[in-house]
Amino acid sequence: MAKTFKNAFSRVLLSGLAVSVLACSSSNKPMVMKAATLTKPNIIFILTDDLGYSDLGCYGNTFNETPNIDKLASQGLKFKTCYAAAPVCSPYRAALMTGQYPARVGITDYLRPNSGEHLNTAHTTLAEMFVANGYQTGIVGKWHLSGYTRAGAPEETLPDKHGFNEVMVSENEGIAEGWYYHPYLFNKDIQKKLPGQREYLTDRQNIEAVEFIDRNKDKPFFLYLSHYAVHTTLHGKPEIVDRFRRKAGAGTSPPTKGNEANDLYKRWPADSRAKINNPHLAAQLFVVDQGVGMIMKKLISLGLDKNTIIIFTSDNGGETTVTTNSPLRAGKSTLYEGGVTEPLVIWNPSLFSKPGTITEPVVTFDFYPTFMELIQARSNNQKLDGVSFAGLLKNPSSVLPERNFYWNYPLQNPHFLGGRSASSVRKGDWKLIEFYDKNEFELYNLKNDRQESNDLAASNPAKVDELKRDLTSWRTEVKAKTK
Template sequence: MKKYFLLSFVLLCFSMFTSCKQEKVQPNIVVILCDDLGYGDLSTFGHPVIETPNLDELAEKGMKFTNCYSAAPVCSPSRAGLLTGRSPNKAGVYDFIPSPKKSPDCRDLVHLQAHEQTIPAMLKKAGYATCLSGKWHCSSRFNSDAQPKPGYFGFDHWFSTHNNAAPSHHNPNNFVRNGKKVGEIEGFSCQIVANEAMQWLKDKKNDKPFYLQVCFHEPHEPIASPKNLVKKYLPQAENENQAEYFANVENMDKAAGSLIKFLEENYGDNTLVFFTSDNGPETLNRYSRATHSYGSPGKLKGMKLWTNEAGFRVPGILCWLGKSTFNGTTDAIVSSLDLLPTFAELSGAELPKRTLDGESITSLINTGKKERIKPLIWAFYDAINEERVAMRVDDWKIMCRLKTDTAYIGHIHNLYEGNEKLVKEAKMVDFELFNMKSDMSETENVAQKYPEVFKSMKQKFESEYAALLEESHIWKR
């Protein structure tokens, strides 16, 4: 009897040890990032026409975030924020980064600087293999020794474009693989990007866990889509351009689906997949080439480049293949800034020794519950709407304009020596308060209706913005 008890005890201890060991296995991590995909562009987020069965299924198997935010309402700062877990203003990335052309506001200097600490670099130190496939847009001098390339920030393998796929999504010719130009590639950008990611995994000669960042160009202009999909949507579209936009989103879904299927078949025991967008949808005809921009903000106010919700409230889906997590839709507030601290906790990686603006959502993944401690704040000085600064705390969002003694500040692309004083001395004025739980469309300013809430939010807003300004990078030539 004693021998039987001892054997049972030993087996139990071994089982517990094995279980704990398995729990500590580092997960593979995949981030899929779309470009200009609107909050309402997926069928799982309510689009009445576009079919996105693969992402719908991913959401059904995992978690769908209805309060998911990007780090900025435009591409470059959004991507910088995702990579670093900090407000992009602290990295000095305030607006989209154009190709280098010397300008008085030092915009040609803007890039993700060498001292920035990123997700791939952090995970690489923790034993991960890392890959970037798709859009980069974090430097003005892409693939130049004058500024750090993606590989500098921890990507073992990178296959990227500076900004958009050119001349369009169809047969792009501007990809660079690990510093070498590739030339024209036949096919559509989204599948090309997915294929590169899958090929990298097939060629990987070690059993290290991996971090894979897949950055689709879709549905950013200049849009091109398969003819059969365009034809499919013509009966439901206003015109051929809209049909091409609808087809573009479905084509992206097909590419995402091929990647997800590959991951399920080969790494389905322990791979976390997070899908989102860099910002909200482009406004139709905002610039001359935006002729296909029929993206949907859903019920949200604004579009890309706005500090109203549609500028940076984006689709968010998380599915942990092979692991049981909270399943279903959650209205918990999450941000792309949260990815770095979350991945650190899940992988056992050491966090960067700096203050982060994101926070780990591991408890939310496991239980569906989390109390957010840090507010989300955006200062986007080139906003189309008049309110340049916004903050979200729990059910509340507060916004304001910025004014000097004589006038409201105009559109600013970059903070540099010449406008530092102007921006830092501008006063926060014309506050608006919205209850996001009851009014996601921002239709009613409730500052007077809830004076105590407004007073508290205004105080915190002023404090948080002052702290952000203090750490904002100022460019100098």
């Protein structure tokens, strides 16, 4: 952590101690250090599923409406290049929870409901790290780091086995793509909670998040709000979908897959597959954004806003069939920039820098060491592949140590969205992609060509060879599979 950040953090800590001492000196009661404990920052990590790089207003979108997230960005820090550790869901989440490359963890593709794979309990997860440092931990929503015994998996490890004290609205037999109304197919045990005839999943997650904050206001907490939205099949609340249908340029598509009558509460309604300006995507994202507003209102009402860090991001590139990753190439399931680059906003004006944009690249497994530094955590001796970027939050113009970024995405068959079995490395401005299926290489200079439109492999064989050596050496070090 930069010296200036340490000083700022120390001032917050000392002010808490002073409050505690003054409170105790005004009475004859024994001194209590409760206020000092509260100076450990709360962490709220809000993760969306399959959100496109440019789906937020603060990232240039003019159709979707995300005023609360945009406010976080205007008051906080927006990252130009936040890399996902993988182009699909489960390996991203494995990297987030462990601070390691997915290849090192051994989870490199999304886990099917009956999968025998799961996140090994031998890892000290992010949640377990927080618990060891005095935090209450909670997950609201998607886990996707295990198969499920109810779906035929031989065993499972769900969030309660990985350090989460409270588990709310999380799946226990699959993620049931696009099932956004109660009863939830991904977990039939979840009882309806919200008033009205139909409970919408994202509304339920937002309420659970706010209630978790309220329950834990007197202790430091880590809240992982892991949205199922905006994973396809897209399905927004009808009244909000209509709002976006009326906007200029709204996309359209017919109802499909057994919903020819266009039941508004049944999957695959009209316009849910619109390729541009999708009203259902916009409607779902609008409710995610409402949740951000609810969280901020709750924090302010409890006086916790100055001591709470909010992170808003996504897990991998958006599906190009319904989202936009412009100006980046391709999307989910590919190792092009559109598949592995995420929006990232981090907010806390009281602890961090003035608002701005950070250009230094960061990656999923950097969150683990960053959080450890922010809360001054004790070392747990877990191998970490990331680096802390806490210093960037105080001084956005600072730089991180030079390093390469690596991805490994071996597939038996191409992904249904077009992704191919591949591995890649970014070194400085240069990026090499090795396609396992046809032993092909592509080379790009991201400084001059962030869109990856000009393959330089044929004209720069020396650079290809250099990056091939780096990639091969890394795969050997992490014991990465290539098939």
